């Protein structure tokens with residue numbers, strides 16, 4: 607089951623588990639609640655992602671952490687210190703902007719040194735620290751170049767080195783891959799994770815890209831309209847969504863609506879007009895008697911066969927209407943006699959070794975009792 611980390615009561619002290627703790631944080635703009643009682647805690651050294659659609663409040667939350675936005679109410683504690691009253695420059699936090707904001711007239715090493723020069727460090731100390739940072743992001747060889755002589759990925763690494771140079775307790779990234787093209791993105795995601803983990807800094811990042819959040823973050827807060835809908839590891843959010851919103855936001859899903867018919871201890875059945883079969887769910891679930899529910903079934907959990915499977919439950923006949931080829935996998939659209947289309951994923955390895963399905967084939971769809979999640983509507 608997913609635990610909403612940090613959603614519990616106020617924390618008195620900062621431990622490893624609540625190095626950063628945000629309690630009931632709200633932000634109102636002229637009567638509009640952009641952030642509504644957000645609570646979460648972030649562990650030391652964690653990469654924590656705020657994921658949500660446009661306007662869900664991700665940047666607002668990040669800007670409250672940085673101090674660029676003053677929360678209407680709520681508390682923020684970092685490493686045991688209350689920070690919501692501090693101006694941005696007094697917070698031990700650094701924010702890397704989407705545009706990187708590098709100084710075009712300065713070299714790579716001057717850009718990295720910039721923040722350090724405002725401290726009272728000696729020239730030698732600055733040179734040493736800049737060297738360490740360039741080593742960390744593997745840009746020592748390009749130290750004398752200017753930003754416009756660098757690729758997008760290299761510019762991003764300079765910005766990251768500059769953000770980490772002062773050794774902040776918290777690194778904030780708003781859409782860190784926003785300026786990069788698709789191919790470079792996936793490469794930089796892993797590079798960024800490596801650099802952040804090596805530096806040991808605690809990181810909160812904002813993204814609207816679910817794959818990016820899943821690849822980079824140890825945990826994700828899924829946001830919708832200023833609300834935190836769910837907090838969990840990527841696989842918890844994917845496998846155990848606690849709401850329809852969460853199930854539909856991440857990946858694709860078959861959402862089968864119905865009414866709970868049998869409600870036995872640890873076992874329920876759902877009758878749906880979308881399928882000709884009673885849905886059996888049996889993984890320690892109960893207490894849904896008579897309720898309208900949505901059964902969320904991921905396409906990769908459904909299997910198809912031309913032969914009737916010998917399992918007693920969760921099988922229904924259908925016709926293959928569409929096959930979408932995605933290279934690594936294919937998605938079958940299988941229409942049930944009730945007219946509802948189920949999505950079925952096949953890895954292409956499976957596909958070629960399989961029975962050779964094609965359009966208009968009549969097939970059996972089937973899944974196990976513990977596949978899928980029951981959600982209240």
Ligand SMILES: Nc1ncnc2c1ncn2[C@@H]1O[C@H](COP(=O)(O)OP(=O)(O)OP(=O)(O)O)[C@@H](O)[C@H]1O
Nearest residue numbers: 635638640658659660661662663664665666667814
């Ligand atoms: N300064 C402001 N004044 C008024 N409304 C604002 C202000 N800043 C943000 N908002 C509103 O608050 C809501 C949340 O905005 P926010 O920038 O946090 O969204 P987001 O999740 O970062 O979206 P995106 O993915 O598009 O960047 C939006 O509806 C936005 O219009």
Ligand SMILES: [Mg+2]
Nearest residue numbers: 664665666812
């Ligand atoms: Mg934003």
